[in-house]
Amino acid sequence: MAGAAIVSVEQRRPNLRFPFPPRFAGRLAGRTIVAMGRRAKYLLADLDNGDVLIMHLGMSGSFRVIDDGNEKTPGAFHHERSKIEAHDHVVLHLSNGRAVIYNDPRRFGFMDLVPRAELSVHPLFAKIGIEPLGNALNGAVLAQAFAGKKAPLKAALLDQTIIAGLGNIYVCEALHRAGLSPKREARTLARKDGRPTPRAEALAGIIREVLEEAIAAGGSSLRDHRLTDGSLGYFQHTFRVYDREGEPCPSPGCTGIVKRLVQSGRSTFYCSKCQK
DNA sequence: AAGCGAACCTGGCTGC
DNA sequence: TGCAGCCAGGTTCGCT
Numbered sequence: 175m176a177g178a179a180i181v182s183v184e185q186r187r188p189n190l191r192f193p194f195p196p197r198f199a200g201r202l203a204g205r206t207i208v209a210m211g212r213r214a215k216y217l218l219a220d221l222d223n224g225d226v227l228i229m230h231l232g233m234s235g236s237f238r239v240i241d242d243g244n245e246k247t248p249g250a251f252h253h254e255r256s257k258i259e260a261h262d263h264v265v266l267h268l269s270n271g272r273a274v275i276y277n278d279p280r281r282f283g284f285m286d287l288v289p290r291a292e293l294s295v296h297p298l299f300a301k302i303g304i305e306p307l308g309n310a311l312n313g314a315v316l317a318q319a320f321a322g323k324k325a326p327l328k329a330a331l332l333d334q335t336i337i338a339g340l341g342n343i344y345v346c347e348a349l350h351r352a353g354l355s356p357k358r359e360a361r362t363l364a365r366k367d368g369r370p371t372p373r374a375e376a377l378a379g380i381i382r383e384v385l386e387e388a389i390a391a392g393g394s395s396l397r398d399h400r401l402t403d404g405s406l407g408y409f410q411h412t413f414r415v416y417d418r419e420g421e422p423c424p425s426p427g428c429t430g431i432v433k434r435l436v437q438s439g440r441s442t443f444y445c446s447k448c449q450k
Numbered sequence: 451a452a453g454c455g456a457a458c459c460t461g462g463c464t465g466c
Numbered sequence: 467t468g469c470a471g472c473c474a475g476g477t478t479c480g481c482t
Binding site for chain 2: 234279281282323325326438439
């Protein structure tokens, strides 16, 4: 997408999780995408007028990229309604002859368009935590953030104001690899003086490892979710506990069975025998 | 004030 | 076959 110009935009409904900003399609048309980026789970497209297009996929959002007909007549797609599928909410017609289509059945995702300078004070970004793949994540930072917290470790790791970008799958997988119970109080990873325990150091490294493996495998692609070319992400095949209730624990030598429990309304998959 | 459940919305799967 | 009930990758809101 970076480098392409946005020829036109079809906004096919007034809102996703939130209303689209005023004149959304009109403000995008004619702009060139200078760069693509990401912060936490937000996808960012920097435009040549200084605005940033903010996109979030929610639970069920996805993008697909298709040929948009003859490059010399980029409007041709508008007459091919057959390419539109159920829950296609936004279509970006690009100058490179392709269209990027945002599809989201549950509409928990959203888009916004703001000046770049306002991004850091945007209510959604103001209190977002550290990037788990950056150098900021280590045992000391985890311990500092978790000190005094009685919330379960599972909930603390899902808290986007502490670490930004961990979802339910990766938290379950990281806790299993680290041998830590999701029910353990978060504060138990900090010593009384706030310094990290060895467990905190290990967990920080494992979080990074899980994310790097998942990215290398093309993501997790549950159910109908695909990569933008329609193929499936492979990481789902390497889940050790997520959605594996009743299966034997895959830890070497462990004879436990994967259990499911609900914490803060979310499913947690774990092994009570090797996660303490 | 932290921590938890409910809500947002649609669709797929399971079991009766 | 039909239909009710449960579950889903995320985040915010409001109550205790």
